[in-house]
Amino acid sequence: xxxxxILVVDDDPTILATVAEALDLEGFxxxxxxxxxxxxxxxxxxxxxxxxxxxxxxxxxxxxxxFMRVVRERGLSLSVVVMTAAADARRWATEIGASGVLxxxxxxxxxxxxxxxxxxxxxRRES
Amino acid sequence: xxxxxxxxxxxxxxxxxxxxxxxxLVLSFVAVIAIPPPLPTLVVVGVVAYxxxxxxxxSWAFIREARYTRGVTRRRMQAAALASLAVVLALVCAGFxxxxxxxxxxxxxxxxxxxxxxxxxxxxxxxxxxWLRRAWQEPEVRALLAQAVRLAGQxxxxxxxxxxxxxxxxxxxxxxxxIALFDADARSLRVDGHELPPALAxxxxxxxxxxxxxxxxxxxxxxxxxxxxxxxxxxxxxxISTNTRQIGELIVLAPRSPLFANSDLELIELFAxxxxxxxxxxxxxxxxxxxxxxxxAARLKEDFLSSAAHDLKTPLTGxxxxxxxxxRRAQRDPSAPADRVGLDRLLEQSHRLKDLVLKLLDVSRLxxxxxxxxxxxxxxxxxxxxxxxxxRARWKRVNIVAExxxxxxxDTPRFEQVITNLVENALKYSSPxxxxxxxxxxxxxxxxxxxxxxxxxxxxxxxxxxxxRFHRARNVDDRRFAGMGxxxxxxxxxxxxxGGRMWVESSAGHxxxxxxxxxxxxxxxxxxxxxxxx
Numbered sequence: 315x316x317x318x319x320i321l322v323v324d325d326d327p328t329i330l331a332t333v334a335e336a337l338d339l340e341g342f343x344x345x346x347x348x349x350x351x352x353x354x355x356x357x358x359x360x361x362x363x364x365x366x367x368x369x370x371x372x373x374x375x376x377x378x379x380x381f382m383r384v385v386r387e388r389g390l391s392l393s394v395v396v397m398t399a400a401a402d403a404r405r406w407a408t409e410i411g412a413s414g415v416l417x418x419x420x421x422x423x424x425x426x427x428x429x430x431x432x433x434x435x436x437x438r439r440e441s
Numbered sequence: 442x443x444x445x446x447x448x449x450x451x452x453x454x455x456x457x458x459x460x461x462x463x464x465x466l467v468l469s470f471v472a473v474i475a476i477p478p479p480l481p482t483l484v485v486v487g488v489v490a491y492x493x494x495x496x497x498x499x500s501w502a503f504i505r506e507a508r509y510t511r512g513v514t515r516r517r518m519q520a521a522a523l524a525s526l527a528v529v530l531a532l533v534c535a536g537f538x539x540x541x542x543x544x545x546x547x548x549x550x551x552x553x554x555x556x557x558x559x560x561x562x563x564x565x566x567x568x569x570x571x572w573l574r575r576a577w578q579e580p581e582v583r584a585l586l587a588q589a590v591r592l593a594g595q596x597x598x599x600x601x602x603x604x605x606x607x608x609x610x611x612x613x614x615x616x617x618x619x620i621a622l623f624d625a626d627a628r629s630l631r632v633d634g635h636e637l638p639p640a641l642a643x644x645x646x647x648x649x650x651x652x653x654x655x656x657x658x659x660x661x662x663x664x665x666x667x668x669x670x671x672x673x674x675x676x677x678x679x680x681i682s683t684n685t686r687q688i689g690e691l692i693v694l695a696p697r698s699p700l701f702a703n704s705d706l707e708l709i710e711l712f713a714x715x716x717x718x719x720x721x722x723x724x725x726x727x728x729x730x731x732x733x734x735x736x737x738a739a740r741l742k743e744d745f746l747s748s749a750a751h752d753l754k755t756p757l758t759g760x761x762x763x764x765x766x767x768x769r770r771a772q773r774d775p776s777a778p779a780d781r782v783g784l785d786r787l788l789e790q791s792h793r794l795k796d797l798v799l800k801l802l803d804v805s806r807l808x809x810x811x812x813x814x815x816x817x818x819x820x821x822x823x824x825x826x827x828x829x830x831x832x833r834a835r836w837k838r839v840n841i842v843a844e845x846x847x848x849x850x851x852d853t854p855r856f857e858q859v860i861t862n863l864v865e866n867a868l869k870y871s872s873p874x875x876x877x878x879x880x881x882x883x884x885x886x887x888x889x890x891x892x893x894x895x896x897x898x899x900x901x902x903x904x905x906x907x908x909x910r911f912h913r914a915r916n917v918d919d920r921r922f923a924g925m926g927x928x929x930x931x932x933x934x935x936x937x938x939x940g941g942r943m944w945v946e947s948s949a950g951h952x953x954x955x956x957x958x959x960x961x962x963x964x965x966x967x968x969x970x971x972x973x974x975x
Contacts, residue, residue: 326755328786332763335783339766399754401747419758422765 319343320429321364323353323381324397325373329418333368333397333425340426350376354384366393366432368416371406382410395428458498465491485539493532500525503566513577514614517566524562531555571704578708581612585715593722598622601723605691609712613677613705615695620681620716621645622689630690637690644678645690650706650713652677677701679713681720688720745910748926749801756797759790800927804910807934816850816939818962821888822881828857828864829879838873839864843881849888849959851939859932859943863892863955866928871896871952887941888961895952904945908933 320342324330327348334344345360347353350373357364371378378396385392395414396407407415416428469488476484503522507515531552538548565573585608595601602620609618621630621637623645630637630645644651653676673694681688691713695701767783806812822843829836860879867877875895882889899907910930936943936957947953 326759328759328790329755329762332759332766332783332786336762336766339769399751399758401750418754419761422762422769425762 317343318362318365319345319360321345321347321353321356321360321367322397323347323350323367323373323378324370325349326370336422336425337429340429342429349373350378350381350384353381357385357390364392366395366429368395368397368429369412371396371398371400378406379410382412393432462495465495486536489532489536493529496525496529496532500529510614510616512581512611512614513574516577517569517614520562520569521566524559524566527555527559527562531559569702571702574702574704578612581608582708582711584608585612585712589715589719593719593726595723598720598723601719605716605719609691609693609709612708612712613693613695613701615677615693617673617694619692619694620689621692623687641676641678641692642690644680644692645687648680648682648687650677650679650710652701652703652706675701677705677709679706679709681713681717683717683721686721688717691716745804748910752797753794753801756790756794760787760794763787763790797927800931803931803934804927807931807938810938812931812935813852813855813938816852818848819851819853819856821847821849821851821856821890821959824851824853824857825860825879825881825890828860832861832864835868836864836877838868838871838875839877839879841879841881844883847881847883847888848962849939849941850962851959852935855935856939859935859957860890860892862928862932863957866955867892867894867896867953870894875952883961884958886961887958890957891954893952893954898949898951898953899945899947900949904947907945908943 320337322330322333322337322344323346324333325348330346330348334346337344342365345356345364347356352375353367353369354376369378369381376384378398382394394410394412395416396403396410396412397416397418397420398406399418400406403415403417406412414428414431416425469491472484472488500522503518503525507518507522510518534548534552534555538545538552541548569577585605588604588608592601592604595604602622606618606620610616619632619637621632621642623629624631627636630642640653643653654674673696675695676692677695678690678692681691691709693701693709763783763786767780767787770777770780770783803812822841822845825841825843829839829841864877864879871877871894878891878893880889880891880893908929910927933943936959939959941957941959943955943957945953945955
């Protein structure tokens with residue numbers, strides 16, 4: 315049985331590639347999108363519902379808030395971790411109903427731990 | 442003679458005229474006393490002619506004075522002129538009565554009415570009851586009260602002082618009013634930057650309204666030319682102060698003291714209080730503007746720091762994560778070949794970070810005015826050609842059109858930074874194979890460098906902001922065009938610190954042209970000096 319993928323959404327191509335590579339190294343399947351609109355497409359085409367979405371907030375075309383609005387409208391249930399360099403990270407996460415925050419710059423271990431917490435429900439509250 | 446003295450209280454009467462009037466009066470008395478009645482017609486005619494002449498002069502003098510005075514004084518002068526005229530007419534009537542005795546009752550009635558009119562006229566002119574004075578002053582008082590809000594809103598204190606002085610002089614019918622402000626540093630009252638003579642500072646010292654009558658031409662007026670010119674002999678003054686602050690003194694100057702009445706002390710206090718309110722309002726308006734400016738500066742700084750922090754964190758995230766991925770790979774499989782792609786990403790983010798840190802340092806230097814170093818004469822055409830030769834690989838699309846010997850005084854590396862920034866922007870925001878054209882030419886007395894592209898352009902509404910820190914036009918897709926929004930801000934700063942200008946012409950979808958204009962050096966100046974100027 316193949317695992318559910320992790321959806322990484324970030325407009326910076328280098329960060330996107332690096333985060334994807336790091337997660338891949340730990341054995342997580344990864345799908346990527348460079349903005350909210352692409353992420354919605356991925357949700358439609360991908361057979362498996364993502365385990366968690368790592369979501370940048372400020373992006374061209376469709377930003378994090380816009381993406382979450384559409385997700386709510388479609389009645390989708392998603393686990394979202396806000397991944398941003400902005401000082402308002404925590405407030406934004408609360409605003410959009412995200413379950414976690416990864417403030418840039420983060421350590422590799424923090425990234426892995428944030429994703430790992432969604433794999434087994436027991437360790438979910440640890441981060 | 443008393444008539445003429447009275448006139449002299451308000452206006453200047455030549456001394457010779459005063460003597461002549463005195464002699465006429467003595468002669469009239471002598472004639473009336475020495476000659477037994479009935480008086481010869483010649484004497485009567487002489488005395489009447491004398492009186493008519495004196496009264497006519499009075500009337501004329503008051504009318505003349507009324508033209509030069511204002512407010513309540515003008516109204517008093519007009520009343521006095523009318524009173525004098527009534528006396529002249531009464532005398533003329535008396536004359537007619539003696540010439541035409543048949544109609545004497547008409548002349549008697551008429552001269553009685555005229556006599557009454559003149560008495561009333563002199564009364565209101567020389568000793569107007571307080572209520573009449575107040576009524577005469579009312580229009581000017583009203584005008585001042587109506588102006589209060591406008592006065593407090595004026596840009597400079599000097600304007601407020603000028604208007605207040607005018608309004609006060611108008612209300613008192615005096616030729617001049619002065620406002621002396623207390624200078625805390627000099628510990629003295631000052632008018633137009635000069636110290637107020639101590640003789641005029643009584644109201645300030647006692648902190649209540651006062652009337653001083655003295656010959657100001659005798660006191661040391663110092664640099665206060667207004668005072669010396671005025672030949673003032675009376676000053677009405679009141680302190681301008683609030684409960685917490687002593688601001689200064691309001692002074693009304695007049696050539697003669699009868700211009701003022703005791704009730705004017707209350708009025709000048711009212712004016713001084715009004716002035717205090719206006720000055721206090723002005724101080725508060727200035728203070729709040731200052732606070733707003735400080736808050737705005739603090740907010741801009743805050744915005745800058747948070748934008749800078751955000752932009753530093755992005756490449757830092759890439760570096761930290763990528764380095765740890767490389768490390769983890771190496772730990773798990775020490776014999777694996779180097780991860781070239783990962784290393785390239787690490788380097789790319791490192792360069793991005795370095796670029797941003799250097800730009801932030803430039804911004805800091807720019808804002809301290811220390812971005813520009815030593816300047817030398819450069820042929821701008823050659824400078825651009827040289828840059829293009831260095832960047833041959835990336836500047837393939839760049840065409841250079843240069844007039845010969847367009848020379849300016851520049852900090853060479855900084856000016857190269859400006860040109861590089863503009864050309865890189867032009868390449869970034871336009872697609873191959875459209876060319877980027879760099880033109881170097883003379884434009885009047887200026888050396889002009891223009892960088893033109895046929896790229897995405899800049900929407901009109903963004904053009905005013907493209908030179909601001911961290912501003913990026915709304916049609917810039919962050920994913921396609923990486924950037925910090927500091928390049929143009931720094932470039933314009935460099936150009937301005939060279940004494941030049943930088944601006945953009947563009948429309949969305951039709952490319953952009955950035956112009957740099959510097960003061961040009963002529964070939965003669967550019968050449969080494971051969972002989973000292975003569």
